[in-house]
Amino acid sequence: MSENTNSTTTDLxxxxxxxxxxxxQQVVTFALMIVFTIIAFTMVTAGLDKLFVIPIxxxxxxxxxxxxxxxxxxxxHKGHEMPSIMFYGGTAVAFLTVLTMxxxxxW
Amino acid sequence: xxxxIAQKRGIGSMLWDxxxxxDHKKIxxxxxxxxxxxxxxxGLEALAIRIQLIKPANDFVSAGFYNELLTMHGTTMxxxxxxxxxxxxMNAVVPLQIGARDVAFPFLNSLxxxxxxxxxxxxxxxxFLGGAPDAGWTAYAPLSTxxxxxxxxxxxxxLQISGAGTLIxxxxxxxxxxxxxxxxxxxxxMPLFTWTTFIxxxxxxxxxxxxxxxxxxxxxxxxxxxGFFDASMGGNSVIWEHLFWIFGHPEVYILILPAxxxxxxxxxxxSRKRLFGYTAMVFATVLIGFLGFMVWAHHMFTVGxxxxxxxxxxxxxxAIAVPTGIKIFNWLFTMWGGSIRINxxxxxxxxxIPSFTIGGMTGVMVAAAPADYQYHDxxxxxxxxxxxxxxxxxxxxxxxxxxxxxxxxxxxxxETLGKITFWTFFIGFHLTFFIQHFLGLMGMPRRYWTxxxxxxxxxxxxxxxxxxxxxxxxxxxxxxxxxxTTAKGEMVSGDPWDGRTLEWATPNPTxxxxxxxxxxxxxxxxxxxxxxxxRKGMTPAEPLGDIHMPNPSILPFIMSLGLFIAGFGFIYQxxxxxxxxxxxxxxxxxxxxxxxxxxxxxHGHHIHKEDLEKGAGL
Ligand code: HEM
Ligand SMILES: [Cu+2]
Numbered sequence: 001m002s003e004n005t006n007s008t009t010t011d012l013x014x015x016x017x018x019x020x021x022x023x024x025q026q027v028v029t030f031a032l033m034i035v036f037t038i039i040a041f042t043m044v045t046a047g048l049d050k051l052f053v054i055p056i057x058x059x060x061x062x063x064x065x066x067x068x069x070x071x072x073x074x075x076x077h078k079g080h081e082m083p084s085i086m087f088y089g090g091t092a093v094a095f096l097t098v099l100t101m102x103x104x105x106x107w
Numbered sequence: 108x109x110x111x112i113a114q115k116r117g118i119g120s121m122l123w124d125x126x127x128x129x130d131h132k133k134i135x136x137x138x139x140x141x142x143x144x145x146x147x148x149x150g151l152e153a154l155a156i157r158i159q160l161i162k163p164a165n166d167f168v169s170a171g172f173y174n175e176l177l178t179m180h181g182t183t184m185x186x187x188x189x190x191x192x193x194x195x196x197m198n199a200v201v202p203l204q205i206g207a208r209d210v211a212f213p214f215l216n217s218l219x220x221x222x223x224x225x226x227x228x229x230x231x232x233x234x235f236l237g238g239a240p241d242a243g244w245t246a247y248a249p250l251s252t253x254x255x256x257x258x259x260x261x262x263x264x265x266l267q268i269s270g271a272g273t274l275i276x277x278x279x280x281x282x283x284x285x286x287x288x289x290x291x292x293x294x295x296x297m298p299l300f301t302w303t304t305f306i307x308x309x310x311x312x313x314x315x316x317x318x319x320x321x322x323x324x325x326x327x328x329x330x331x332x333x334g335f336f337d338a339s340m341g342g343n344s345v346i347w348e349h350l351f352w353i354f355g356h357p358e359v360y361i362l363i364l365p366a367x368x369x370x371x372x373x374x375x376x377x378s379r380k381r382l383f384g385y386t387a388m389v390f391a392t393v394l395i396g397f398l399g400f401m402v403w404a405h406h407m408f409t410v411g412x413x414x415x416x417x418x419x420x421x422x423x424x425x426a427i428a429v430p431t432g433i434k435i436f437n438w439l440f441t442m443w444g445g446s447i448r449i450n451x452x453x454x455x456x457x458x459x460i461p462s463f464t465i466g467g468m469t470g471v472m473v474a475a476a477p478a479d480y481q482y483h484d485x486x487x488x489x490x491x492x493x494x495x496x497x498x499x500x501x502x503x504x505x506x507x508x509x510x511x512x513x514x515x516x517x518x519x520x521x522e523t524l525g526k527i528t529f530w531t532f533f534i535g536f537h538l539t540f541f542i543q544h545f546l547g548l549m550g551m552p553r554r555y556w557t558x559x560x561x562x563x564x565x566x567x568x569x570x571x572x573x574x575x576x577x578x579x580x581x582x583x584x585x586x587x588x589x590x591x592t593t594a595k596g597e598m599v600s601g602d603p604w605d606g607r608t609l610e611w612a613t614p615n616p617t618x619x620x621x622x623x624x625x626x627x628x629x630x631x632x633x634x635x636x637x638x639x640x641x642r643k644g645m646t647p648a649e650p651l652g653d654i655h656m657p658n659p660s661i662l663p664f665i666m667s668l669g670l671f672i673a674g675f676g677f678i679y680q681x682x683x684x685x686x687x688x689x690x691x692x693x694x695x696x697x698x699x700x701x702x703x704x705x706x707x708x709x710h711g712h713h714i715h716k717e718d719l720e721k722g723a724g725l
Contacts, residue, residue: 082285086281086309086312089309089397090312090313093313093400094313096400096401097317097353097400100404101346101349101353103416104349104404104412104416105343105345105346105349
């Protein structure tokens, strides 16, 4: 954020614009996350059918995790290929494993 | 140089140096000592097992003690000998191979070692405190949940602590390899040993949590009255088997892949040819790592998962044989037409190829689910996994030690003694384990403390025991070799084998900052490229400048000690709640050390350009 004396003005403008854009995205996602949380809590307290509430809760949670990773932890930036591979690889393996265990143990 | 300095300093300051070190090269030495120590203990346990089985109805040890020996042999060899020895090689070599000055997390690196050591000591303390664990290295419930005494509690807490160390070490190597490669060292220019370390670290990251969870559940069942594995309380003992093998099968690949890496380094060097099919080798490694997670239930074919599950896991298991086969052929083709030098490191490599192939073949045999009903829990399985673990991992460790000894200690291990070690060990290995295939087929079950005189199992068992003594002799000659070389050996140059990869670009002894200037990597086998173009060493990627290095710290040792103390508290609180005080004190030590680590700023130190130019820097 501090002025970088070496960069040319256009460079600086570009960086500023980018920062601004990013800031906007963060504010929007932050607001959305608060909304999601309110939705989640009201759904639970409203005493709706479990079969309806639980899947929606899970979807909301997954979206929130995505927001966290991509907008707050900057995974949308360049240079995050390896973390993405590890992240999705690990999730895939964990998902398959849990699924198989469920099928094998409780079926 | 470092030895003369060590002689000048007192024993005390040298001890302090090693207790506090965060230098990956010294941590490698620590892993070597720790792993070697437990390898000897595990070996003695194995000899006791073999003596007990030398004749029918023998009573050299009692049935209960036999169970303890057997359990501790397996647990020690896998967790406390093979893993740390592999970590010794990784620590000694990987940062050098990628042209880094250190690992990404030097502090964690040291913490990983001390956790392993104290976990291992806790586990072995059980011998003196009422009996070792006796439920097999697999600790199947409900045998493990109902085993009397504290043996299995030591298993749970000891492995939990050392497992945390392994996880930390794995994460450290992952980050190191992703972030700290020298300029030009792209992924597809990394030496195969670095590649296998990378994949193995990922396997550790994803496999060890399953063990951690399993051990926690087991701990709560045994010490805090829960019933996760207790059917009478609504639990399910098969879940333990799943958790154990979800960890356990990747674990066997965690052990074998680094050995594959070692051989992939030795063969090109001593054939004076680049590795045949480098790209195929890399993809085979990745594929083995990935498939390794899809096959765990092949250890549970006889549990009763049903034909559908058994078929799926059988096919997935056999699929692993394909990338493994690719590797075997690539090694053979690497030697094809090369100018081959045969020394001790090469002998271990050449011995590995047929031995491991036999183990792979029996692997495919036991992977055929219907046939496995015959093999399972018989000596055939014992033969299979010793062919892959001894013929693969242990041979790999010996090969790696002979190959990198001059890098780690500046001297070449004696060749004659090295050859004696190899031949006695190799012959002993096949004597011990080949006959066990047939003992298994004749119906000898594994994990029984004795057999009857009327079962015709005697001859096979005698041969097997004789073989075990050959291996012991081989190991003793190796230790003698190490002592003799340390005392009388001559220092060699930094590149005694005419090597190809970056670790041979450093002088002997390697300065603690590894590279005064980060090297520029221009292709696969970077040092070889420079040599073919007539240069002596690497082209630097940067001008000479100040080097930033981390400071040593005693905190990792203290943290691990705290967990070690807490372990006793957790184990004994079930007899007397006052032991909880010990647990709290131990955890307090851990948390206190963590607190100090967090609040105390430690920015490391700089080695100045002027000192580097003077060649000092120590
Ligand atoms: C071609 C590759 C391989 C195949 C197809 C294979 C297959 C199998 C199968 C099906 C079993 C279970 C047999 C039973 O208990 O009835 C088994 C056991 C075992 N394998 Fe392998 N394996 C292979 C390679 C390896 C490697 C590379 C290692 C270790 C470095 C290894 C270590 C073990 C161990 C330790 C056990 C016994 C575990 C126990 O019950 O205590 N295997 N293998
Ligand atoms: Cu397996």
